[in-house]
Amino acid sequence: SLNGTEEKKFKRFESYKRDNQFPPKVKDLAVVVDAKSSTIVLPIMGRPVPFHINTIKNASHTPDGDVTYLRINFLSPGQGVGRKDDQPFEDASAHFIRSLTFKSKDIDRMEEVVKQITELKKNAVRREQEKKQMED
Amino acid sequence: METFDEIYLDLSKQPGKCRFVETGLGWKLGNGDPFTLDAAEFTQAQWSRASRGYEIKVYSRNNAVVQLDGFQQEDFERISKLFKNWYRINLEHKEHALRGWNWGKADFGKAELHFNVQSRPAFSIPYSEVSNTNLAGKNEVAVDFSNPANGDETGTNGHLGGARAKGRKTGAARDQLVEMRFYIPGSTAIKEENGENGDA
Numbered sequence: 001s002l003n004g005t006e007e008k009k010f011k012r013f014e015s016y017k018r019d020n021q022f023p024p025k026v027k028d029l030a031v032v033v034d035a036k037s038s039t040i041v042l043p044i045m046g047r048p049v050p051f052h053i054n055t056i057k058n059a060s061h062t063p064d065g066d067v068t069y070l071r072i073n074f075l076s077p078g079q080g081v082g083r084k085d086d087q088p089f090e091d092a093s094a095h096f097i098r099s100l101t102f103k104s105k106d107i108d109r110m111e112e113v114v115k116q117i118t119e120l121k122k123n124a125v126r127r128e129q130e131k132k133q134m135e136d
Numbered sequence: 137m138e139t140f141d142e143i144y145l146d147l148s149k150q151p152g153k154c155r156f157v158e159t160g161l162g163w164k165l166g167n168g169d170p171f172t173l174d175a176a177e178f179t180q181a182q183w184s185r186a187s188r189g190y191e192i193k194v195y196s197r198n199n200a201v202v203q204l205d206g207f208q209q210e211d212f213e214r215i216s217k218l219f220k221n222w223y224r225i226n227l228e229h230k231e232h233a234l235r236g237w238n239w240g241k242a243d244f245g246k247a248e249l250h251f252n253v254q255s256r257p258a259f260s261i262p263y264s265e266v267s268n269t270n271l272a273g274k275n276e277v278a279v280d281f282s283n284p285a286n287g288d289e290t291g292t293n294g295h296l297g298g299a300r301a302k303g304r305k306t307g308a309a310r311d312q313l314v315e316m317r318f319y320i321p322g323s324t325a326i327k328e329e330n331g332e333n334g335d336a
Contacts, residue, residue: 015234016235016236019185019231027187028310030310043187043309045261045265045306046191046305047191070311076239090239095251095321102309104310
């Protein structure tokens with residue numbers, strides 16, 4: 001630790017190793033929260049695309065009439081809350097997906113998806129903090 | 137001739153019958169109009185995991201992307217053999233990125249935008265499905281997708297059993313992708329350059 005500030009280090013993570021590990025529900029071409037793998041699987045052009053909870057900043061949905069818009073914001077450089085962007089990245093010069101928005105008629109299910117993502121994120125952050133305390 | 141049941145064409149609502157013959161491929165739902173693609177049109181073919189089973193993606197001469205989803209993993213040998221023998225095309229087994237990362241490289245191919253993570257595509261988007269792109273902020277590029285009314289409209293007037301015409305594929309999903317934003321370092325330089333050109 002330097003001058004009381006500790007440099008955060010990027011830790012690698014991985015959603016799946018093989019394509020037979022996707023939850024069977026991905027066949028519905030809907031957003032699937034796979035808590036077991038700390039992953040959200042999103043339908044993009046007929047393909048299940050995993051995003052690890054560690055890449056996600058937050059999720060919210062905005063109802064509009066009989067549909068709702070689910071927006072998932074991801075962590076990317078240049079969006080630090082304070083003056084200093086202290087979020088560690090493996091490669092800050094890479095291209096990043098910053099957000100994805102999905103339109104859905106299933107407002108109740110999207111409400112549930114937002115809750116599940118928020119919960120998963122909270123748990124991931126808590127586990128990370130507990131680990132850090134043990135290391136200290 | 138090789139026939140496969142329960143196959144979805146271009147993210148159609150209903151699965152139909154897919155047939156390969158020496159001169160090309162066909163897809164049909166019930167007694168509906170058949171979709172056919174002449175083998176002379178094929179330029180490239182890929183096999184990969186899709187949401188609904190496995191997918192054969194055929195690229196055609198006019199850069200159209202034909203998606204056939206719903207194959208079984210064990211169909212690969214049979215299909216790759218017929219592609220080789222009949223069409224002289226290697227059915228490439230394309231592994232997709234499964235790491236769950238949101239960083240990589242946006243790569244602009246001939247017919248599609250690929251987002252590659254460690255040299256493997258996490259996903260690909262045919263240009264036909266993009267309705268608009270704009271610089272949404274500093275280093276931020278927004279890509280909008282065609283958003284068919286209710287998701288029910290397929291652009292094929294009820295023909296082809298709900299298979300989707302160009303610009304309608306995102307409507308096939310229960311949750312439809314409408315916008316994607318990228319952080320692309322250096323993209324402000326493009327804006328400034330354009331601004332200067334505009335002033336000149």
